[in-house]
Amino acid sequence: MTEILRLPGLVDVHVHLREPGQTEKEDFSSGTRAALAGGFTTVCDMPNNAEPITTLERLEAKIALAQQKAVCDIGFHYGTVGDNLDTFAEAAKHSIGLKVYLNNTTGGYTLDPSRLKEIYAAWPRDQVVLLHTEEDTIDIAIASLEGLSRPVHVCHMPSRVVLEKIMAAKAKGLPVTCGVTPHHLFLTENDVERLGVYGMMKPPLKSQADQDFLWAHLDDIDIFESDHAPHTHADKQAGAFGVPNLETTLPLLLKARAEGKITLEQIIDKCFTNPSEIFGLPTDDSTYVDVKMEPYVLHNADLQTKCGWSPWDGEEMPGHVTRVVLHGQTVYENGTFPADLHPARVLTPFAS
Numbered sequence: 001m002t003e004i005l006r007l008p009g010l011v012d013v014h015v016h017l018r019e020p021g022q023t024e025k026e027d028f029s030s031g032t033r034a035a036l037a038g039g040f041t042t043v044c045d046m047p048n049n050a051e052p053i054t055t056l057e058r059l060e061a062k063i064a065l066a067q068q069k070a071v072c073d074i075g076f077h078y079g080t081v082g083d084n085l086d087t088f089a090e091a092a093k094h095s096i097g098l099k100v101y102l103n104n105t106t107g108g109y110t111l112d113p114s115r116l117k118e119i120y121a122a123w124p125r126d127q128v129v130l131l132h133t134e135e136d137t138i139d140i141a142i143a144s145l146e147g148l149s150r151p152v153h154v155c156h157m158p159s160r161v162v163l164e165k166i167m168a169a170k171a172k173g174l175p176v177t178c179g180v181t182p183h184h185l186f187l188t189e190n191d192v193e194r195l196g197v198y199g200m201m202k203p204p205l206k207s208q209a210d211q212d213f214l215w216a217h218l219d220d221i222d223i224f225e226s227d228h229a230p231h232t233h234a235d236k237q238a239g240a241f242g243v244p245n246l247e248t249t250l251p252l253l254l255k256a257r258a259e260g261k262i263t264l265e266q267i268i269d270k271c272f273t274n275p276s277e278i279f280g281l282p283t284d285d286s287t288y289v290d291v292k293m294e295p296y297v298l299h300n301a302d303l304q305t306k307c308g309w310s311p312w313d314g315e316e317m318p319g320h321v322t323r324v325v326l327h328g329q330t331v332y333e334n335g336t337f338p339a340d341l342h343p344a345r346v347l348t349p350f351a352s
């Protein structure tokens with residue numbers, strides 16, 4: 001008999017939905033439909049828009065657009081390159097976390113790491129600061145945690161060296177959590193030749209040994225974060241970093257479960273329980289996802305994401321989302337959305 005799984009509505013605290021400014025890549029409508037189709041009922045959107053979300057006006061404008069167009073629950077991370085600390089207190093009331101880039105990536109909004117302590121002091125103590133670090137910036141990120149009593153989340157563990165340093169920081173009791181993306185768990189540098197520009201993202205894909213280390217230390221990784229980063233084909237050809245992932249994260253994890261690499265409990269912990277707790281996001285018993293464990297082949301043409309491609313095009317997946325119920329209402333069923341899809345709830349942390 002075909003196995004049916006009922007999961008809580010999954011939470012992805014790391015997506016790039018591109019609106020406003022780059023709606024040719026994605027927008028709140030297509031991006032949140034991709035979320036629902038992939039089993040995610042809550043997403044948190046990153047601030048590296050074409051015009052970065054580093055002012056209250058831009059944050060308000062973005063929230064207003066999402067209120068009109070998003071179809072799953074959505075929160076926002078505020079951004080900084082160090083020149084807007086006076087806006088933090090007000091921005092935090094409307095944000096989930098503060099995202100800081102210590103490496104160059106899409107948008108190029110890199111922060112001088114000598115400013116980190118100041119940034120930590122200015123952002124409310126109970127709200128997460130998220131760091132984009134890589135091998136060359138992890139030491140300075142870890143050093144910034146010394147003596148800190150506020151939550152810091154280090155995004156997308158790419159490699160053994162980075163995860164080992166996070167593990168050591170955790171062992172010292174420093175207030176840090178970390179995440180990992182599907183691409184770092186399911187692709188390696190060996191796939192880059194085959195995928196070409198579609199295998200380019202930040203942090204880049206690493207060795208098989210690095211990936212094996214991530215799988216072997218899954219218990220030290222708090223959350224799965226998709227880093228859904230849609231770009232048009234033309235932008236990828238021109239060198240844009242990132243891959244879409246909202247519709248592939250859960251199928252890939254179910255594949256790993258079928259291979260005995262992860263349990264359903266671990267998937268729920270890292271895609272629901274831990275992200276909700278770490279980021280202070282509300283949960284709701286009447287929000288859930290049904291998954292049918294029936295193999296299917298993932299095709300680009302079936303994706304909801306506007307960018308219309310995936311590194312896993314043509315791959316067989318062991319199960320797919322058949323129904324999503326959000327706050328008691330069916331919002332996705334067998335590939336379709338009801339005509340009267342109700343608008344999203346915009347989330348702030350630790351609200352009841």
Ligand code: DOR
Binds near residue numbers: 016243
């Ligand atoms: O590959 C990436 N794409 N990494 C990032 O850090 C940003 C993201 C994007 O916004 O495209």
Ligand code: ZN
Binds near residue numbers: 016
């Ligand atoms: Zn990202």
